[in-house]
Amino acid sequence: MLRFFLRLLSKRALIPFAICVLTVSAVTSTTGLLLMGALSTVPYSIGERNNVIALYSNNSQLPQTSLIPIQLATNLSSAPGVQIVSPEVLATVAVNGQIIYLRGMNMSLLKELDSSTLVSGAWSSDQLSNGTMAGQQLANRLHLTTGENITIQSSFENFSSSLTLSGVFSTNDALNDELITQLPIGQIMRDSTSSYVSIIRMKVDPSIFHFSSVQNLLGGSETNSALQNLPITSITNIGQYLVGNPLDAMGQILSRSIGLSETALWALFLVVFTASILSLYYSLAWGVKENFCLFSVLSALGITRRRKVGLFAAFAATLAFIFGILGYSLANGLLMIFANMGDLQVLFHTMVVSFNPLVLLFSVALIVSTVLVSAWRINFEETPDD
Amino acid sequence: MSSFTFRLCIGRTNDFIKQILTLATIVALITSGLSISNMAYNFFNIGAASRFQVVTLSLLSELTGIFWVWLVAAWSLLAVSSYVVGLQSIRSMIPTMSILWQTGSPKRMYRAMISLRLLLLATLSWLFGWTGGLVASQMAYRLAAYAIKAPYAIPTLQLTDLVNLLALTFTAVFAGGLYFVIKTRKLDEAGA
Numbered sequence: 001m002l003r004f005f006l007r008l009l010s011k012r013a014l015i016p017f018a019i020c021v022l023t024v025s026a027v028t029s030t031t032g033l034l035l036m037g038a039l040s041t042v043p044y045s046i047g048e049r050n051n052v053i054a055l056y057s058n059n060s061q062l063p064q065t066s067l068i069p070i071q072l073a074t075n076l077s078s079a080p081g082v083q084i085v086s087p088e089v090l091a092t093v094a095v096n097g098q099i100i101y102l103r104g105m106n107m108s109l110l111k112e113l114d115s116s117t118l119v120s121g122a123w124s125s126d127q128l129s130n131g132t133m134a135g136q137q138l139a140n141r142l143h144l145t146t147g148e149n150i151t152i153q154s155s156f157e158n159f160s161s162s163l164t165l166s167g168v169f170s171t172n173d174a175l176n177d178e179l180i181t182q183l184p185i186g187q188i189m190r191d192s193t194s195s196y197v198s199i200i201r202m203k204v205d206p207s208i209f210h211f212s213s214v215q216n217l218l219g220g221s222e223t224n225s226a227l228q229n230l231p232i233t234s235i236t237n238i239g240q241y242l243v244g245n246p247l248d249a250m251g252q253i254l255s256r257s258i259g260l261s262e263t264a265l266w267a268l269f270l271v272v273f274t275a276s277i278l279s280l281y282y283s284l285a286w287g288v289k290e291n292f293c294l295f296s297v298l299s300a301l302g303i304t305r306r307r308k309v310g311l312f313a314a315f316a317a318t319l320a321f322i323f324g325i326l327g328y329s330l331a332n333g334l335l336m337i338f339a340n341m342g343d344l345q346v347l348f349h350t351m352v353v354s355f356n357p358l359v360l361l362f363s364v365a366l367i368v369s370t371v372l373v374s375a376w377r378i379n380f381e382e383t384p385d386d
Numbered sequence: 387m388s389s390f391t392f393r394l395c396i397g398r399t400n401d402f403i404k405q406i407l408t409l410a411t412i413v414a415l416i417t418s419g420l421s422i423s424n425m426a427y428n429f430f431n432i433g434a435a436s437r438f439q440v441v442t443l444s445l446l447s448e449l450t451g452i453f454w455v456w457l458v459a460a461w462s463l464l465a466v467s468s469y470v471v472g473l474q475s476i477r478s479m480i481p482t483m484s485i486l487w488q489t490g491s492p493k494r495m496y497r498a499m500i501s502l503r504l505l506l507l508a509t510l511s512w513l514f515g516w517t518g519g520l521v522a523s524q525m526a527y528r529l530a531a532y533a534i535k536a537p538y539a540i541p542t543l544q545l546t547d548l549v550n551l552l553a554l555t556f557t558a559v560f561a562g563g564l565y566f567v568i569k570t571r572k573l574d575e576a577g578a
Contacts, residue, residue, distance in 0.1 A: 016469065016470055016473055019466055019469075020466055020467075020470055023462055023463050023466040024463065026459060026462070027459045027460060027462070027463045030455070030456060030459040031456065031459075034452060034455070034456055038452070092441050092444075098444075099441055099444035155441045271415065271418070272415060272460075274411075275411045275412050275414065275415040275463075276412070276463060276467075278404075278407065278408040278411060278467075279408055279412070279463070279466065279467040279470050282404075282408060282467075282470050282471060282473075282474060283470045283473075285474075286470065286473050286474065289477070331459070335455070338455055343451050343455065344451060344452060344455065345448045345451065346448060346452075347445070347448075348444065348448070351452070
């Protein structure tokens, strides 16, 4: 029966449906990937790694705009499980007319904290006060070469500074899009005093470190047991600070700054899909109408309507599944190309566009379920009776 | 063009309304995206001192970049949907066309009818799309602001946005209707 059905089915009539599924899947996936990409780029831009946690002010809208006392770094270095403490300043500066992030930090920690590898030049020594290093992606984008003198213009005050690029490094986190320099230069560019930094990053040993170990140092009032059981992959408020894995901070950042929650962003994804439902329905209706003869032949052969509808719905759902995946792949591929070209930036960092199983699953599941419901409804309306 | 021709080019009112609804929903979606990105523009500008202007402009240029990438995808959806509703139009207009050919109507008459149909489809989709999209996004944001007690940021549209939307809708509807025009031309040649 299936072979007979497939032989008689006019596949040409289903081309508009396949094109429609491909486009709907590509559009919903593009929306999902852009939302998820933007969501993960903001915390990623702090410098996220599994065993690296960050501390920043709870009062600032974004971690990048935070200001905290540098003294905390000295205190935190004595906490159990804390291996490396890196007080850092994040400042937006203009280089060759483009705004980029300048990170002022102890440059000798770059290798240990961010597992970066040297691409060209040499690691900048702490003695070289005007030395700087650039992430590979930034160097490519701004066409920077080792040994070059770079003039950076502060976006906070009207002054500039000239730095010598000692090397280019590569890492798989945010620092790939940044210019790294000594902490005091970063503080001048951020227009902050030497006793304040933007964030403090800490490399911790997950088997020893607990949030409760730093509670007293940060003046928190939470119960010890609640903090003790909190995994280091989460983020928590301790006193007037947010501490933990920056990836978890996004929900708080968004709702506080623009009144958006992650759920609302997923709702946008659904809205995009809802706008496509009618197009999916009509393209499938066209396929059914063009196959009217097939359904008449099947009726003449004594096939029940339920069976006919089942066969058609299964075929349409399989087609939707295949083209749904193709649509996702198309969207993912194109976005990766745009991101690599530097056209997709969030907070002056290249947007993180990677394979997202959640977006793929939602996109394909929504399309297949819509097609199944549509096929059922159309068939009962358009095909001949038994 | 007489009101009778006008009626003929619309065809079955129910089908025409469904087609407008299909396209208007997508135009509404694009409008929502546009009005929300305008809202983000206002958010970035509020309270920002002039010394941050370069940073603000760079952030806005990032946002515009992301929005345009999304817009390319949304425009493709509009064009494909226009193609799909065009297929339905061919089916519903074939009997009308046949009668016109049989009664010796000039070619320019039914070409004008097709153009008028696409023009109506694009204009009404644009009109209902942008009003619906703007109202929907404002309602959604008001509700969200009420629910999570966040400040209410108002999604807005500028006159230039409306013109851009008009251009987007017309190009997508006419690009999607190309197949429809070619198919009718073939029928025309066969009829002649």
